[in-house]
Amino acid sequence: MNWxxxxxxxxxxxxxxxxVLPFAAIGAALCLAVGLYLSFSVPPDYQQGxxxxxxxxxxxxxxxxxxxxxxxxxxxxLSLVWRHPLSDTAARAAAPLGALFTALxxxxxxxxxxxxxxxxxxxxxxxxxxxxLLFLYFGYMALWNAIEDETRAARAAAxxxxxxxxxxxxxKFSVDWWSTLHQGESIVSGKIAPIYLWPLLIMMxxxxxxxxxxxxxxxxxxxxxxxxxxxxxxGP
Amino acid sequence: xxFDMSPYGAYIWPAYAISALALIGATAWTLAAWRxxxxxxxxxxxxxxxxx
Numbered sequence: 001m002n003w004x005x006x007x008x009x010x011x012x013x014x015x016x017x018x019x020v021l022p023f024a025a026i027g028a029a030l031c032l033a034v035g036l037y038l039s040f041s042v043p044p045d046y047q048q049g050x051x052x053x054x055x056x057x058x059x060x061x062x063x064x065x066x067x068x069x070x071x072x073x074x075x076x077x078l079s080l081v082w083r084h085p086l087s088d089t090a091a092r093a094a095a096p097l098g099a100l101f102t103a104l105x106x107x108x109x110x111x112x113x114x115x116x117x118x119x120x121x122x123x124x125x126x127x128x129x130x131x132x133l134l135f136l137y138f139g140y141m142a143l144w145n146a147i148e149d150e151t152r153a154a155r156a157a158a159x160x161x162x163x164x165x166x167x168x169x170x171x172k173f174s175v176d177w178w179s180t181l182h183q184g185e186s187i188v189s190g191k192i193a194p195i196y197l198w199p200l201l202i203m204m205x206x207x208x209x210x211x212x213x214x215x216x217x218x219x220x221x222x223x224x225x226x227x228x229x230x231x232x233x234x235g236p
Numbered sequence: 237x238x239f240d241m242s243p244y245g246a247y248i249w250p251a252y253a254i255s256a257l258a259l260i261g262a263t264a265w266t267l268a269a270w271r272x273x274x275x276x277x278x279x280x281x282x283x284x285x286x287x288x
Contacts, residue, residue, distance in 0.1 A: 040237045050241045053248050057255045100262055104255055111251040115244050210259065214266045221266070224273040231280045 008086045010223045017216045024213040031206035038199035045196070054112040056199050060207035061104040065133060066168055068098030068211060072140065073165040076158035086219070088154040089226075091161065092144055093218035097211055099137035106130060117181050125174035126182040129167055136164040 035056065045052035075091035078084040109127070110120040121127065140157050147153035175184045186192040192200070241248040 037237065040239060049244060050248060051244045053241065054251055057251060061255070097262065100258060104258055107254055108251040111247045115247050210263075214262060217266050217270050221270045221273045224270075224277045228273065228277045228280050231277070 008084060010086060010226075013086055014220060014223060017220055021213060021216055024209050024216065028206055028209035028213055031202050031209060035199055035203035035206050038202060042195055042199060048116060051112055051115055052196060054108055055196060056203045058105060058108040058112055059200060060204045061101045061108060062130070063204055064207045064211045065098055065102035065105050065130075066171060067208065068094050068101060068215075069133060069136070069161075069165065069168060071215075072098065072161045073168075076161040079154060079158045080162070088150075088158070089222045090215075090219050091158065092154075093222055094215050095137055095141050095144075097214055097218070099134060099141065101207070101211065102130065102134045102137060106134065113181075122181050124180040124182060125178040126171065126180050129171045129174050132167055133164075133171060136160070136167060140164070 039053055039056040042052065044050045072091045072094050075084075075087040075094070078087040079091065106127075109130075113122075114120050140160055143157045143160055144153050147156060174180060175182050184191075187197065187200070
């Protein structure tokens with residue numbers, strides 16, 4: 001664990017993230033450009049027609065929503081067990097981004113559901129567990145804002161994040177465990193046609209890199225805000 | 237490239253528009269917050285640096 005502590009103090013984080021950020025940002029922009037070009041170059045699906053184009057923004061948003069929650073859970077564990085100095089800041093910084101990607105997954109999914117299922121929404125296992133993820137994000141952010149003492153707020157939010165992480169495998173396996181309208185897993189099983197797989201993978205990479213870029217900037221912002229607060233408290 | 241999304245354009249284009257707006261908005265908001273925090277810290281550090 002020593003390496004983690006060495007590289008994750010605020011000073012080292014600012015130095016390392018300053019080096020990584022340009023590559024992540026340029027990578028996200030490049031992948032988005034290529035991914036969007038490929039997304040609008042695929043032929044219509046034999047069953048879903050042109051709505052297959054929604055695959056390239058819906059699935060990446062869902063994947064990042066779950067990755068962001070996983071990141072919050074890992075940071076929360078580090079915070080609770082090892083009192084890691086940056087982990088609370090990192091977890092808190094990821095939450096609004098995770099909520100945004102979750103909302104995008106729900107909205108794009110609803111807009112895909114209407115032409116394919118005949119409805120924007122059904123209370124089936126996948127959709128409901130994904131909506132629960134959005135509420136977990138809201139609860140996590142509300143908890144941080146509701147408790148004035150930052151140490152207590154961080155601890156309460158970390159416990160909520162760790163309790164809520166049980167929802168991630170439920171989302172993932174909901175299509176296997178229950179009968180749902182949502183289609184089953186098709187990437188790892190190889191069911192998806194390669195012509196749709198590549199644009200999807202590139203768009204997923206674009207969304208992940210965009211999330212990482214914004215997450216790092218948000219952590220850096222929080223570090224600067226803390227420094228400013230400390231200076232204010234120290235007085236003239 | 238094919239931009240003819242008929243007959244489902246009414247669902248596909250709003251989904252892309254909302255995603256684009258949300259991601260561009262989040263990027264702009266994040267960068268604005270970073271610039272604000274940086275400017276504030278610099279303003280606070282200036283007098284401290286000027287001290288003998």
